[in-house]
Amino acid sequence: MDHNSTSNYENYKAPTREVVILVFLNSLGCILGTPANALVIVVIFSMRCLRTSRNYILASLSGSDLITCVVWQPLLIDSVLNGLRVNFLVLFCTFFASLSSLNNLICLTMERFIAVHFPFRYLNSLTRRLVVFICFLAYSIAFLLASLIATKHLPYEVIYVYILILTLLMMLFYANIYCTAMKQVRKIQAMQKTPTDVENSSKVIKAKYTTTSVAIVVALFVLSWLPYLLLPAIPKQHFSQAFPWVNTCAILQSNINPFLYFWKFASFRRESRRCLQKLQNSMGIL
Numbered sequence: 001m002d003h004n005s006t007s008n009y010e011n012y013k014a015p016t017r018e019v020v021i022l023v024f025l026n027s028l029g030c031i032l033g034t035p036a037n038a039l040v041i042v043v044i045f046s047m048r049c050l051r052t053s054r055n056y057i058l059a060s061l062s063g064s065d066l067i068t069c070v071v072w073q074p075l076l077i078d079s080v081l082n083g084l085r086v087n088f089l090v091l092f093c094t095f096f097a098s099l100s101s102l103n104n105l106i107c108l109t110m111e112r113f114i115a116v117h118f119p120f121r122y123l124n125s126l127t128r129r130l131v132v133f134i135c136f137l138a139y140s141i142a143f144l145l146a147s148l149i150a151t152k153h154l155p156y157e158v159i160y161v162y163i164l165i166l167t168l169l170m171m172l173f174y175a176n177i178y179c180t181a182m183k184q185v186r187k188i189q190a191m192q193k194t195p196t197d198v199e200n201s202s203k204v205i206k207a208k209y210t211t212t213s214v215a216i217v218v219a220l221f222v223l224s225w226l227p228y229l230l231l232p233a234i235p236k237q238h239f240s241q242a243f244p245w246v247n248t249c250a251i252l253q254s255n256i257n258p259f260l261y262f263w264k265f266a267s268f269r270r271e272s273r274r275c276l277q278k279l280q281n282s283m284g285i286l
Contacts, residue, residue, distance in 0.1 A: 014080060014244065022080045022244050026073050029255035033069040036258035037062045039272060047271040053126040054115070054210065057108045058261065060135035064100035064142075065254035072097040073251055080244050088150045094247075095159065096146035101254060102166055103138035105221055109170050109177070110134075112211050116181050164229055167222060174218050181211045213264035217257060224253040 014022070040062040044050045071093045079090075111131075115122045145162070148154035227246045234242050261268045 014241070018241075018244075019080055022248060023077055025248055026077050026080075026251065029251060030069050030073040030077075033073075033255035033258070034066065036262075037066040037069060037254070039275070040258045040261055040268070041066070043268065043272050043275045046275060050267060050271055051128075053122075053128070053131050054108070054111055054214075056128065056131045057104065057111055057135060060138065061101065061104040061108060062258060064097060064104050064139075065257050067093075068097040068101065068251055068254035073254075076244065076247050076251065092146045092150035094146075095149050096142050097254075098250060099142035099145055099159070099163075100139050101221070102163060103142055104135065105218060106166055106170060107134050107138055108214060109173050109218065112177050112214050113173055116177050116184070116211060160229075160231075163225065167225060167229065170218060171222060174215055177211055178215055213260075216264065217253075217260055220253045220256060220260065224249050224251075 041059050044055045044059040044062075075090055075093060111126065114126060118125065145154065145159060149156070149159060227242075227249045231239075231242070231246060262272060
């Protein structure tokens with residue numbers, strides 16, 4: 001994606017049918033994704049049993065997803081209806097939301113890497129202070145790159161390469177993480193003889209299940225961003241038509257992520273019900 005291609009989109013008016021579909025999809029995603037991501041953040045920080053390193057990173061990821069739903073998605077709807085207005089605000093918000101999501105997913109991948117490869121050092125190495133610093137760094141890098149893009153001090157091609165490299169690295173790391181987790185499960189299940197062995201086996205299986213669940217989140221990101229990564233292959237004459245669809249696909253993962261957490265993590269479902277019940281009671285709604 002380059003400046004000329006984006007500028008061409010400013011004068012593009014999508015057919016009415018495409019406008020209706022795009023506005024509907026993004027409006028629905030915004031309406032569902034905003035409260036769902038907000039609920040994830042509230043539940044993690046209000047329920048003591050969910051305050052783990054992994055969940056803090058998930059909360060950080062939900063924060064970037066919330067920014068996507070609240071800021072990037074409405075801007076995309078406006079661009080579909082009125083044409084893209086390329087200015088500092090649009091560029092900064094778009095790239096900050098997307099890059100912060102990517103950076104937080106990289107943090108989540110590294111957390112799983114440490115949990116699987118160094119399980120006995122995991123709790124001591126990933127302290128709350130370190131996790132907060134890593135998440136802060138993820139947002140800081142996104143802020144810096146988005147600012148450089150918005151002020152036109154950095155070409156789009158650099159961001160494209162950045163996203164491509166991190167996505168490929170994330171896929172490679174997760175393939176290694178998943179294979180290692182599966183080997184550990186098979187090894188411990190074959191060796192278990194005592195109650196301690198059974199307990200260790202259950203812990204490894206739980207770690208494997210968590211790794212598989214996070215892998216689904218990573219896979220969703222890759223699939224959602226695949227159209228963006230294929231943008232250079234799209235002929236220039238079709239770029240204007242493809243542009244809003246590519247952005248809609250990229251945003252999709254931010255709308256779906258919180259529902260994946262509720263689906264795959266029983267603790268999220270349980271604590272979310274408790275949190276909502278407390279909220280209802282505090283508001284006097286029974």
